[in-house]
Amino acid sequence: KNEVEQSPQNLTAQEGEFITINCSYSVGISALHWLQQHPGGGIVSLFMLSSGKKKHGRLIATINIQEKHSSLHITASHPRDSAVYICAVQAGNKLTFGGGTRVLVKP
Amino acid sequence: SAVISQKPSRDICQRGTSLTIQCQVDSQVTMMFWYRQQPGQSLTLIATANQGSEATYESGFVIDKFPISRPNLTFSTLTVSNMSPEDSSIYLCSASVRGYGYTFGSGTRLTVV
Numbered sequence: 001k002n003e004v005e006q007s008p009q010n011l012t013a014q015e016g017e018f019i020t021i022n023c024s025y026s027v028g029i030s031a032l033h034w035l036q037q038h039p040g041g042g043i044v045s046l047f048m049l050s051s052g053k054k055k056h057g058r059l060i061a062t063i064n065i066q067e068k069h070s071s072l073h074i075t076a077s078h079p080r081d082s083a084v085y086i087c088a089v090q091a092g093n094k095l096t097f098g099g100g101t102r103v104l105v106k107p
Numbered sequence: 108s109a110v111i112s113q114k115p116s117r118d119i120c121q122r123g124t125s126l127t128i129q130c131q132v133d134s135q136v137t138m139m140f141w142y143r144q145q146p147g148q149s150l151t152l153i154a155t156a157n158q159g160s161e162a163t164y165e166s167g168f169v170i171d172k173f174p175i176s177r178p179n180l181t182f183s184t185l186t187v188s189n190m191s192p193e194d195s196s197i198y199l200c201s202a203s204v205r206g207y208g209y210t211f212g213s214g215t216r217l218t219v220v
Contacts, residue, residue: 033208040116041144041197041214045108048208086149093138093203097149 003027006087006098013105019074021101023087026068033095034061034072035086043086046072077105109134109204113212120190120219127186128215130200135180137203141173144197144214153198156183190219 034046047061063070087098112131142150154162162175200212
């Protein structure tokens with residue numbers, strides 16, 4: 001069993017729909033990160049969480065430390081949100097990555 | 108947060124040759140990391156590079172194959188040596204930024220033919 005599990009693996013949405021990506025982990029962590037990877041390969045850090053909830057624009061990230069679970073929500077999705085979203089957990093200085101969720105938002 | 112410039116962005120190389128990937132950070136960072144992302148897979152840590160010390164390699168990665176330099180607090184290189192088609196991957200560098208988390212380079216897409 002992988003230490004970091006993401007679901008779904010693939011997601012297709014119509015523009016404007018609400019999107020949720022889930023991440024479960026099985027190890028102790030100091031923080032959890034949500035990352036966005038575009039087709040060229042570059043990665044952008046979206047959120048770093050250690051508790052509670054964070055919001056940036058149309059993106060919301062939550063974490064439940066007791067349940068070892070985090071969610072990333074995209075409100076009013078747009079085709080430019082199409083990317084791979086990766087959950088990564090941090091222990092010490094090291095990151096362990098989930099398998100990623102490939103999101104396609106159709107116009 | 109810090110910004111990392113990574114180059115080359117892509118390359119096609121002959122088997123048996125070596126490629127050096129460079130990452131330049133626009134501010135001083137203590138820890139830098141090198142990752143490999145094989146096709147369809149998530150990121151795997153190759154090694155951690157601290158300035159002034161030898162890089163620390165993860166299980167399955169060795170210095171002879173992936174030598175790393177870290178001459179100062181803003182720069183690092185990863186060399187992929189004696190390449191084979193199995194080395195075709197995206198290679199990414201990353202830096203730990205205090206209070207922010209991690210910043211990533213734009214990736215190097217390597218194809219070995």
